[in-house]
Amino acid sequence: xxxxxxxxxxxxxxxxxxxxxxxxxxxxxxxxxxxxxxxxxxxxxxxxxxxxxxxxxxxxxxxxxxxxxxxxxxxxxxxxxxxxxxxxxxxxxxxxxxxxxxxxxxxxxxxxxxxxxxxxxxxxxxxxxxxxxxxxxxxxxxxxxxxxxxxxxxxxxxxxxxxxxxxxxxxxxxxxxxxxxxxxxxxxxxxxxxxxxxxxxxxxxxxxxxxxxxxxxxxxxxxxxxxxxxxxxxxxxxxxxxxxxxxxxxxxxxxxxxxxxxxxxxxxxxxxxxxxxxxxxxxxxxxxxxxx
Amino acid sequence: xxxxxxxxxxxxxxxxxxxxxxxxxxxxxxxxxxxxxxxxxxxxxxxxxxxxxxxxxxxxxxxxxxxxxxxxxxxxxxxxxxxxxxxxxxxxxxxxxxxxxxxxxxxxxxxxxxxxxxxxxxxxxxxxxxxxxxxxxxxxxxxxxxxxxxxxxxxxxxxxxxxxxxxxxxxxxxxxxxxxxxxxxxxxxxxxxxxxxxxxxxxxxxxxxxxxxxxxxxxxxxxxxxxxxxxxxxxxxxxxxxxxxxxxxxxxxxxxxxxxxxxxxxxxxxxxxxxxxxxxxxxxxxxxxxxxxxxxxxxxxxxxxxxxxxxxxxxxxxxxxxxxxxxxxxxxxxxxxxxxxxxxxxxxxxxxxxxxxxxxxxxxxxxxxxxxxxxxxxxxxxxxxxxxxxxxxxxxxxxxxxxxxxxxxxxxxx
Numbered sequence: 001x002x003x004x005x006x007x008x009x010x011x012x013x014x015x016x017x018x019x020x021x022x023x024x025x026x027x028x029x030x031x032x033x034x035x036x037x038x039x040x041x042x043x044x045x046x047x048x049x050x051x052x053x054x055x056x057x058x059x060x061x062x063x064x065x066x067x068x069x070x071x072x073x074x075x076x077x078x079x080x081x082x083x084x085x086x087x088x089x090x091x092x093x094x095x096x097x098x099x100x101x102x103x104x105x106x107x108x109x110x111x112x113x114x115x116x117x118x119x120x121x122x123x124x125x126x127x128x129x130x131x132x133x134x135x136x137x138x139x140x141x142x143x144x145x146x147x148x149x150x151x152x153x154x155x156x157x158x159x160x161x162x163x164x165x166x167x168x169x170x171x172x173x174x175x176x177x178x179x180x181x182x183x184x185x186x187x188x189x190x191x192x193x194x195x196x197x198x199x200x201x202x203x204x205x206x207x208x209x210x211x212x213x214x215x216x217x218x219x220x221x222x223x224x225x226x227x228x229x230x231x232x233x234x235x236x237x238x239x240x241x242x243x244x245x246x247x248x249x250x251x252x253x254x255x256x257x258x259x260x261x262x263x264x265x266x267x268x269x270x271x272x273x274x275x276x277x278x279x280x281x282x283x284x285x286x287x288x289x290x291x292x
Numbered sequence: 293x294x295x296x297x298x299x300x301x302x303x304x305x306x307x308x309x310x311x312x313x314x315x316x317x318x319x320x321x322x323x324x325x326x327x328x329x330x331x332x333x334x335x336x337x338x339x340x341x342x343x344x345x346x347x348x349x350x351x352x353x354x355x356x357x358x359x360x361x362x363x364x365x366x367x368x369x370x371x372x373x374x375x376x377x378x379x380x381x382x383x384x385x386x387x388x389x390x391x392x393x394x395x396x397x398x399x400x401x402x403x404x405x406x407x408x409x410x411x412x413x414x415x416x417x418x419x420x421x422x423x424x425x426x427x428x429x430x431x432x433x434x435x436x437x438x439x440x441x442x443x444x445x446x447x448x449x450x451x452x453x454x455x456x457x458x459x460x461x462x463x464x465x466x467x468x469x470x471x472x473x474x475x476x477x478x479x480x481x482x483x484x485x486x487x488x489x490x491x492x493x494x495x496x497x498x499x500x501x502x503x504x505x506x507x508x509x510x511x512x513x514x515x516x517x518x519x520x521x522x523x524x525x526x527x528x529x530x531x532x533x534x535x536x537x538x539x540x541x542x543x544x545x546x547x548x549x550x551x552x553x554x555x556x557x558x559x560x561x562x563x564x565x566x567x568x569x570x571x572x573x574x575x576x577x578x579x580x581x582x583x584x585x586x587x588x589x590x591x592x593x594x595x596x597x598x599x600x601x602x603x604x605x606x607x608x609x610x611x612x613x614x615x616x617x618x619x620x621x622x623x624x625x626x627x628x629x630x631x632x633x634x635x636x637x638x639x640x641x642x643x644x645x646x647x648x649x650x651x652x653x654x655x656x657x658x659x660x661x662x663x664x665x666x667x668x669x670x671x672x673x674x675x676x677x678x679x680x681x682x683x684x685x686x687x688x689x690x691x692x693x694x695x696x697x698x699x700x701x702x703x704x705x706x
Contacts, residue, residue: 044368046389063698064672130528130542150529152684238479238532240679255361257668258385260368 506696
């Protein structure tokens with residue numbers, strides 16, 4: 001046995017526990033779900049029959065699924081846009097000579113490390129229209145009562161706000177690290193050429209942050225498209241299904257509706273949608289950036 | 293030396309493995325609702341363990357949606373628990389899929405000492421019977437009725453609670469003032485059904501074999517509720533969420549004069565505000581006196597490891613003395629006829645009022661389940677429709693008619 005072969009075999013030997021783990025706990029369930037997506041009845045727990053692509057075709061006629069896709073896209077795009085815009089602005093400020101900037105960074109990052117269950121329940125209590133702190137504060141200053149989570153028109157935007165609050169610190173942290181990694185001589189050269197502060201940001205900082213922006217946009221988009229905990233804990237998908245995000249719809253279809261075959265098809269449709277959106281993000285935002 | 297140490301360790305490991313295997317072989321797993329871990333039931337488990345040396349009861353508690361998720365996953369994995377509590381609709385659903393243990397033989401065998409179904413109220417037996425066979429045993433039987441704040445009604449000039457919709461609307465308006473609502477509705481769709489049923493509407497019509505919540509009577513019921521919120525402003529827009537305790541919390545805090553709820557809210561109100569002067573009233577009568585019926589059943593999965601022991605626990609948990617003790621301590625209403633006739637139960641004013649609404653209460657989806665057509669997706673459609681009326685102030689007649697069409701399309705596709 002050659003040295004190269006021995007090395008390869010050794011590497012695979014060390015990797016094998018992880019490979020076996022992923023095969024058993026990730027790829028095998030995915031394969032079973034894929035099989036179930038072509039079946040009606042109760043695949044996995046009872047009788048089922050092969051129905052071909054019928055489950056996939058049914059998605060187009062499922063009013064709740066279409067509504068859930070729309071709500072999920074609004075939620076995901078809203079979360080990405082607001083998180084990135086706010087994070088970019090705050091990080092641009094916080095890399096400068098701001099007093100107590102470390103304290104501010106810590107405060108911004110704190111929500112990210114709180115359990116999402118605690119965050120969701122805390123915000124649900126704060127936003128309660130009748131017993132919540134926020135309405136009590138508004139009443140103190142003479143402002144009208146608000147129905148953030150109760151009004152179908154505002155509920156999804158309220159969830160986006162909570163999501164932005166939670167992810168903002170993480171995005172700020174990544175942006176600050178990226179901004180600090182931009183070579184100082186680029187700014188010095190630009191200043192010597194007469195560039196002003198906003199020119200520096202627009203023509204140096206922003207373009208050089210594109211790889212970071214792409215990374216954050218992809219990560220936040222994927223997690224937002226898969227979001228379930230927030231609507232499940234805060235609104236149960238209501239009011240009037242306004243916050244019934246796609247993952248919650250899949251969960252309800254599978255476990256409350258016991259329509260496991262169709263729920264599997266819904267899951268795979270979402271998998272394809274996430275692939276498509278991620279590919280589009282790479283196409284739109286990817287820039288080959290080199291600085292010397 | 294090293295060899296003997298290794299041998300000894302191996303022997304110890306094997307022995308402990310055998311012992312662990314033996315211990316787990318004598319564990320009976322039970323899934324229960326998180327709110328029903330009553331001391332009286334814990335005592336039953338202790339007695340079971342004392343009477344069956346070597347056996348332990350693994351009592352796992354979950355909120356209903358989580359319990360269902362876990363149970364479905366267990367069914368898929370072929371590893372269900374031995375005994376499961378369910379909130380009212382799961383017995384026929386799972387029995388029709390062949391996932392539950394048929395209790396006919398066990399019930400017949402033990403009839404002399406445990407009179408099931410003879411001593412159970414008819415409604416509770418009906419819920420647990422599928423194609424003429426018993427698949428579950430009711431442990432709680434409940435109904436939702438009107439609770440009112442006696443002092444608030446008196447302040448507004450009313451000595452008695454309302455008995456029909458017109459009186460209800462008048463009192464709700466009269467008791468509404470700054471920060472206090474005359475009535476606090478619940479966001480869960482089933483709580484709209486008393487209004488539908490009181491007006492002669494229903495969820496499903498067995499004669500036509502179709503969903504019927506788009507009828508004029510049903511729409512008027514939901515519209516009445518919506519008008520309390522959006523027209524009279526005597527009721528708040530209900531708060532959506534994973535729990536259904538919002539109205540109870542407003543009532544307990546003295547911020548709502550009336551709510552509709554079941555016996556599960558009695559203790560939270562008593563402990564939350566011991567000074568609150570409140571009472572229970574019969575359900576309203578418009579076209580008819582009606583309200584929703586709920587409750588919990590116990591079922592044994594077909595692949596349960598220990599069905600005999602699970603059956604033994606069912607008998608212990610639903611024994612009359614346990615029912616009486618549980619109801620007196622936790623204000624829960626029970627399904628056994630001998631419980632209803634118990635002098636202590638009859639003497640309790642709160643339990644008595646809830647007991648009084650059981651005969652005219654109805655399980656909303658029972659007729660559809662008995663027809664073998666139940667599909668939770670229909671509940672989702674109705675839930676969304678009622679939300680659109682209550683939250684977005686859409687006209688009930690149009691929204692419910694559209695929802696009925698959608699639900700009937702689901703039925704047709706079945």
